[in-house]
Amino acid sequence: MPETSKPGLDPARARRAAFPRHVPIGTRxxxxxxxxxxxxxxxxxxxxxxxxxxLVEAGALDVAxxxxxxxxxxxxxxxxxxxxxxDAVTAGVRVARIGRSSVRYEIALFRExxxxxxxxxxxxxxxxxxxxRRPVPLPERLRTVLEGWTAA
Numbered sequence: 001m002p003e004t005s006k007p008g009l010d011p012a013r014a015r016r017a018a019f020p021r022h023v024p025i026g027t028r029x030x031x032x033x034x035x036x037x038x039x040x041x042x043x044x045x046x047x048x049x050x051x052x053x054x055l056v057e058a059g060a061l062d063v064a065x066x067x068x069x070x071x072x073x074x075x076x077x078x079x080x081x082x083x084x085x086x087d088a089v090t091a092g093v094r095v096a097r098i099g100r101s102s103v104r105y106e107i108a109l110f111r112e113x114x115x116x117x118x119x120x121x122x123x124x125x126x127x128x129x130x131x132x133r134r135p136v137p138l139p140e141r142l143r144t145v146l147e148g149w150t151a152a
Contacts, residue, residue: 012080013080013116013117013120014092014108014116014117014120015115015116015117016090016092016108016110016115018092018094018108018151019092019093019094019106019108019151020093020094020148020149020150020151021054021092021093021094021149022090022091022092022093023049023050023053023054023090023091023093024088024089024090025046025049025050025089025090025091025109026088026089027083027084027085027086027087027088027089028085029085031085032084032085036084037082037083037084038082038083038084038085038087040077040079043077043079043109043119043121044075044077044121046089046091046107046109047075047077047091047105047107047121047123048072048123049091050091050093050107051093051105051107051123054093054149055070055142055145058145059141059145060139060141060142060145060146061142066130067129067130068127068128068129068130068136068138068139068142069127069128069130070103070125070126070127070128071125071126071127071128071133072123072124072125073102073124073125073126074122074123074124075121075122075123075124076121076122076123077119077120077121077122078119078120078121079118079119080116080117080118080119080120081111081116081118081119082118083109083111083118083119087111087112088111088112089109089110089111089118090109090110091107091108091109091110092107092108092109092110092117093105093106093107093149094106094149094150094151095146095147095149095150095151096122096150096151098138098143098146098147098150100137100138101126101127101128101135101136101137101138102124102125102126102127102135103124103125103127103138103146104122104123104124105122105123105124105125106120106121106122106151107120107121107122107123108120108121109121127139127142
């Protein structure tokens with residue numbers, strides 16, 4: 001039975017298996033807000049941490065010295081279920097679209113060992129020259145890494 005049709009799973013929520021890369025992220029005491037769950041702005045930090053950490057790990061980004069850097073030009077998030085400290089979180093990362101100078105990343109946050117995402121988001125990086133901040137074609141090394149993260 002396909003995962004989307006299993007009893008009890010919400011067809012509107014992403015599944016872990018839909019993401020080729022996974023990054024563990026620890027929640028911190030200060031991530032919780034007065035309502036007792038991780039504040040919405042922290043989710044965006046989780047997205048950035050997951051994507052940029054993978055890029056650094058793959059040798060496609062040197063935060064201090066890369067001539068080409070990605071600037072976020074669009075972002076969004078849907079929240080399905082709360083996450084709270086001290087939950088262990090896994091960020092699933094995939095690339096939905098690769099353009100000439102842009103990339104759309106999709107990220108899902110999974111609480112503990114849950115199969116369904118607690119939150120799903122995206123952001124679009126436009127890659128620019130570090131000095132001029134003008135768009136440039138994706139470097140070949142970056143493009144190769146990103147192609148390995150595309151959604152199946």
